[in-house]
Amino acid sequence: MSVTCNELDVLLPEFLDGKLTPDQESAAAEHLATCDACALEINELEGVTRLYKEFGALKLPDDARARIIAALNLQNR
16 A cells, blocks of 8 residues: 555544554555655644643734734745
């Protein structure tokens, strides 16, 4: 079994939670070993997850969500 970048995107939540089947886990690991873009994305998501677990939910200013989304949209151009 192999996965594409798009298929791995769908599997990301379960991958990060350790809830993939053994076949899916193996295919995801194989893909991550050969795809720098997906490996970078996983590393970033794991970092965010670690920070969230360490600090928990923080109260952000009311406009923070809109500013974060705007910043992310600028990066994706």
